[in-house]
Amino acid sequence: MFIYYIKLACLSLWQTRSLSFLAVLIIGVGISATMTTYTINYMMTKDPLPAKSERVFLVRLNNWSPEASYRNRAEERPPTYISVQDSLNLMTQNKAKGHIPIAGFKDMLKLPEQSAIDAEVSVVRATTRDFFSTFDVPFLYGSSWPQSSDTTGEQVVVISKALNLSLFSGENSIGRTLMLGENQFTVVGVLDDWHLLPRFYGDSMRAFQPPREIFVPFQTQINLELWTSNLQSYECWKEPENASVAALWSSECIWVFFWVELASADNKSEYLDFLDSYVREQQALGRFQRPILNQLQTGADYLQERRAYSRDSEIAVWLAGCFLALCLLNAMSIIMTKFQGKTAEVALRRAVGASSADLVQQYALETGIIGLLGGMLGLVLTQVCLYVSSQLYTHLSKDIMNMSMALMLATVILSIVSSLIFGLLPILRAIGVQPAEQLKSL
Amino acid sequence: MLRMNKLAKTYFTDTIKTQALRPFDLEVKQGEFIAVVGPSGSGKTTFLNITGLLEDASEGEYWLDGVDVCTLSDKQKSRLRNEKIGFVFQSFNLIPELNIFDNVEMPLRYRKLSSAERKKRVEHALAQVGLHSRQTHYPSQLSGGQQQRVAIARALAGSPAFLLADEPTGNLDSTMADGVMSLLKEINAAGTTIIMVTHDLEQATQASRIVEVKDGVICEVDKQTQAIA
Structure with missing residues (x-):
């Protein structure tokens, strides 16, 4: 019929x-x-990240002035970013499956054989190799840098497919080099097309904009003291000891979004316990003079709080x-x-x-x-x-x-x-x- | 095969109660040819609709082939209509966008027969009415008489126990009307019971019995009297 x-x-x-x-x-x-x-x-x-959203968290530590709560809020909430020293400490303690600091800097990009006049201003994302595995970033050529690069701060770089097309005509560029300012970096990976929306891990204002095109190890940024003050928000409740980048790194200034991937959602309370004990240790050293309000926040909650969704x-x-x-x-x-x-x-x-x-x-x-x-x-x-x-x-x-x-x-x-x-x-x-x-x- | 006991039909509106058919008894036996006559508005169509299970009676009993139709659901009535009753209407009621084969096949579609069985029955029914060669034609390509023959073929295709014809020659000229009447008599002679509503007394006298409906009262009339009149 x-x-x-x-x-x-x-x-x-x-x-x-x-x-x-x-x-x-x-x-x-x-x-x-x-x-x-x-x-x-x-x-x-x-x-x-539907498969991981329940176990990937933004780490929020209440690192602020003893005199006033962060942004003088009536209901005290910890800042959304942490300091360099806390980022490094948390990575060293290695209690999570993945540690993903979201930092960055601006520098002039060119190929070694190009003259300085051909260099273009480029924004670089500084992170760890866990960034690629936690956020399921696909590779066209090569892979993320090795663990040793994160530890020692090697001058290696992962570039986007679009940048690979413009710099190397889309060829397999693994092993090729490029210059960021005065520093030479070796290409270890080229990303494939990557659609992570909303892009929750960084500044909420950029949640619906394309990702950065160059990625380097966080430790490399630290080692080379690459800092761009007007690139991202940073807040200091206490001024660094001096104007040097090294002093900024060791200061209480906060500007690094720090994400962790836990092995399972059940590990959340365990990791929170670890954060509490870490802060108590730091309190003993004279830091973190405010109430302990550590938080692990999901990407969706973070964007919601930051009003990324209209x-x-x-x-x-x-x-x-x-x-x-x-x-x-x-x-x-x-x-x-x-x-x-x-x-x-x-x-x-x-x-x-x-x-x-x-x-x-x-x-x-x-x-x-x-x-x-x-x-x-x-x-x-x-x-x-x-x-x-x-x-x-x-x-x-x-x-x-x-x-x-x-x-x-x-x-x-x-x-x-x-x-x-x-x-x-x-x-x-x-x-x-x-x-x-x-x-x-x- | 068809028995009606004290069957009646009353229509109600907000303020008016109309007795379309007063209680009557009627029995029709297998193979009979009944003509239903009466003036316009007398209740003939209501009688035909109730007989054809298109409308429910208000009271009384109606037995069709041993089945009390008053107790049947809509689906059961549809099935009974499909298997036991063939309809022939005054205005033929063929679907213009379907060809002759598809029009005749329509009742068989609802009987869930196989394609081969449907084809066999349609071809047989069209052969009965002399239109076997017109299967692929469309209704608009046929004359009025031929269209009514297609409608009769559609009614016959399902091998119904009886055929209800509502003024089947009303829209035809006398030559075509005679042809259709001859066909109905042939069908009746082959064993199909026919109940036909008509205005034409001459056609009515060709039936084996005549039933008159007048002001909602149904009564049987003497065929001889009608013939003389």
Whole structure:
């Protein structure tokens, strides 16, 4: 019967092609508006590390002045970043599966054979090899630097696919060298395309912007005393001993986002205990003179607290949902008009033995096909809208404007299901009248 | 095969109660050809709708082939209609976008028969009405008489126990009407029970019995009297 119903649906759609096209168009526009805003909102708020989000945490230590709470908040909360010395101490104590300091600097980038005039200002991410494994960063060539590079601060570098394309024409550049300022670095890895959204690990203002293109070991930045004061936020409740970078490293100035990956979510309290004992040790040395308020915060919670997610996009999704409902109501009215012209056929089919269920199936399939076509049109329009948005909002990562296969499937399913729900009334009205009453009008 | 005991139909609106059919008894035996006559608005169509299970009676009993149809669900009635009753309407009621084969095949689709079985039955029914060669034509390509023959073939395809015809010649000229009446008589002679509503007394006299509906009262009339009248 299914194939028979499809045949009848196609005949009916052709017979009422103007009304059917209008219904498909209206559903397509409604679906497109909803899915465009939903896709952007979803990509901005989705869990970037679904398999690890419950065991990757931002370490927050209450390292601030004994005189006042951090930012004078009534409800005291620890800062979101920590000092260099605490970063190094936590890595040395090695109590987590992975330690990921997020630091960085700016420097002039060029190839050794290029002249200084060809150098370009580049922002470098300083971290550890755990960054790549914890955040599941894919490599095109090579791999992350070895553990020894993190320990000794070797001059090695991992670059992005785009940078590899511009510096080395996209060739396998492992072993090649590049210059950052006066320092020569050897390429050990080239990243493949990498879409981590939202990019939660750094400054929340950059959560929806592309990642950095150069990565070096954190220890290398420390060893080479590479510091750019205007690159990132840093706060000091106590001035460094002098103006040198070495003094900054050993000061109480905080600026390093420090993430840990634990072996399992169950280890959270154990690691918190460790942090408490670490702070107590430091208190004995005269540091951390405020109450112990250590925190392990998930990426999602961190972005939420930093208000990285705009409420506007959520409201836009609701508005688009209302617009879809309006479109579906219009489509419902069109489908009702379509089916009103079919009372004679319904009466006849009832007379020759079709049950209500048979007719519901027949017309539900026709409505479902309208929904399917509306969904497919909606999908095409959504892609167009996302492309236009990506051209308009160039400061945002283009990955936000990309639909995953699951979202594409959800678009079509949403269209079919909502069409069936809104088409139910026309269907029930069409078949609900006693066949005798309809036959009288024949 | 068909027995109605004290069957009646009353319509209610907010303020008005209309007795469309007063309580009546009727029995139709296998192979009979019953003509139902009466003026417009007398209740003929209501009688036909109740007989064809398209409408429920308000009171009384209706037994069809030993089944009390008053107790059946919508689905069971649909099934009974599909298997036991064939309909022929005044305005043919063919679906214009389906070809002749598909129109005749329609009732068989709801009986879940195999494709081969449906094909065999459709071809046989079209051969019965002399339109075997027109299977791929569309209704608009046929004359009124031919369309009514297709409608009869559709009613016959399911091998119904009886055939309900609502003024089957009402939209045809006399030549075509005669052809359709001859066909109905042939079908009846082959064993199918027919109940036909008609205005035409001449056609009514060709039936084996005549039932008159007048102001909601159903009564059997003497065929000879009608013929003389």
